[in-house]
Amino acid sequence: METVNLFGLTPEQRMIRESILDLLGRVLPRERIKAMDKACEYPAEAYRALADGGWMGLLYPEKYGGMGGSYKDFAVLVEAIAYHYAGVAQAYLVSAIYCASHIFKNGNEAQRAQFLPRVIRGEAKFALGISEPGAGSDVASIETRAVRRGAEYVITGQKLYTTCAHVADYLIVVAKTRPDAGQAGISIFIVDARQPGVTIRPMDMLGRHTSHTNEVFLDNVTTPADWLIGEENKGWHCLMACLNVERLGMAAVGTGNSFKVLDYTLDYARNRSAFGKPISKLQSIQHKLADMRIMAENARLLTYRVAELIDNGQPCVLETSMAKIVATDANFNCANLGLQIMGGAGYTCAYDMEMFFRDARVGPIGGGSNEIQRNIMAKLLDC
Numbered sequence: 001m002e003t004v005n006l007f008g009l010t011p012e013q014r015m016i017r018e019s020i021l022d023l024l025g026r027v028l029p030r031e032r033i034k035a036m037d038k039a040c041e042y043p044a045e046a047y048r049a050l051a052d053g054g055w056m057g058l059l060y061p062e063k064y065g066g067m068g069g070s071y072k073d074f075a076v077l078v079e080a081i082a083y084h085y086a087g088v089a090q091a092y093l094v095s096a097i098y099c100a101s102h103i104f105k106n107g108n109e110a111q112r113a114q115f116l117p118r119v120i121r122g123e124a125k126f127a128l129g130i131s132e133p134g135a136g137s138d139v140a141s142i143e144t145r146a147v148r149r150g151a152e153y154v155i156t157g158q159k160l161y162t163t164c165a166h167v168a169d170y171l172i173v174v175a176k177t178r179p180d181a182g183q184a185g186i187s188i189f190i191v192d193a194r195q196p197g198v199t200i201r202p203m204d205m206l207g208r209h210t211s212h213t214n215e216v217f218l219d220n221v222t223t224p225a226d227w228l229i230g231e232e233n234k235g236w237h238c239l240m241a242c243l244n245v246e247r248l249g250m251a252a253v254g255t256g257n258s259f260k261v262l263d264y265t266l267d268y269a270r271n272r273s274a275f276g277k278p279i280s281k282l283q284s285i286q287h288k289l290a291d292m293r294i295m296a297e298n299a300r301l302l303t304y305r306v307a308e309l310i311d312n313g314q315p316c317v318l319e320t321s322m323a324k325i326v327a328t329d330a331n332f333n334c335a336n337l338g339l340q341i342m343g344g345a346g347y348t349c350a351y352d353m354e355m356f357f358r359d360a361r362v363g364p365i366g367g368g369s370n371e372i373q374r375n376i377m378a379k380l381l382d383c
Ligand SMILES: Cc1cc2nc3c(=O)[nH]c(=O)nc-3n(C[C@H](O)[C@H](O)[C@H](O)COP(=O)(O)OP(=O)(O)OC[C@H]3O[C@@H](n4cnc5c(N)ncnc54)[C@H](O)[C@@H]3O)c2cc1C
Pocket: 094, 128, 129, 130, 131, 135, 136, 137, 138, 160, 161, 162, 163, 164, 205, 208, 213, 362, 365, 366, 367, 368, 369, 370, 371, 372, 375
């Protein structure tokens, strides 16, 4: 049973939620999800169904085939997808939002016209290559190098943890065009992922098996100079311009999946008996469930708040960091409590809980770790 308190959503936003839950319920039944997780299988049918429904373009203008929706609409959409299954939300976000927003916000009109309609129709998938073996939180220390040669750039380096690169047609590659210049030497490129010189190797990770991460090796890979996003050496500003929507996306995933974990646990607790009554009647279990609801609800409030601030054109970097921290922590803490409530059953692979637990663990690490988010907040608090 679904925990629903959708106060503040417009009829259209309620419709977004209902449409997504109905669509994903049909194309990706629960028993399929567990099998796909085990097989590390990309959720291709669900991705295609979202594209066919037009949802890839929710945030983008109609002239590219989008819906021109608001950030609140986007938060509602992502929350609903992650309520059904976080792996689909991850696959959707990486290509249609984290990568496409680089093109939409920082690219030129020719790049937008060339790539956005194809992303929105589900014909072109992107993956985002920022992190490297030697640089994760410290993005300015990346070592991938891009050198201009006539009408193209030649790129050499290694990316790590590149989510969904194994199914990508294109990569957004963050590289150094001035190796010794730190932030002032960064440039961002669109790169054809299927060309010689690009090697993609899947990584073996704890969770998120269906939208898994990859090592990406770039060996003298060429890309047209026209596919430089923004200006050379100005990539840092482009990265910063896309961070808020990326973190809003992560907060919405954390929120949606927290509610899923709560509902899954409630269902189990009502049906599991110990000492002659359902464990949901035990106060120690009830308190955990209440705590889970508080965490999920807090995550939702902060996430919607950020979306509304962005829609109103108000600065909200601090609020976005806060929402990202609260929602991703909520997701993992809900899964941890849910697993405890389920006892041994939660620890077996027969139930979804162990997958929720593994999948949720990445939230506080990815997208700028929660320590980095606190650094951002501290800076803005001027303390
Ligand atoms: C499942 C998964 C998917 C990912 N997908 C992608 C992707 O698609 N594309 C991509 O580019 N990257 C991706 N990443 C990488 C992710 O962005 C990095 O893991 C993250 O930025 C942290 O970098 P790191 O792992 O190198 O940790 P490090 O930077 O080595 O940090 C290690 C620890 O030190 C802490 N720390 C570091 N610096 C500071 C500081 N200044 N103050 C306080 N604490 C600090 C961190 O919070 C962390 O706890 C993914 C990672 C995972 C696990």
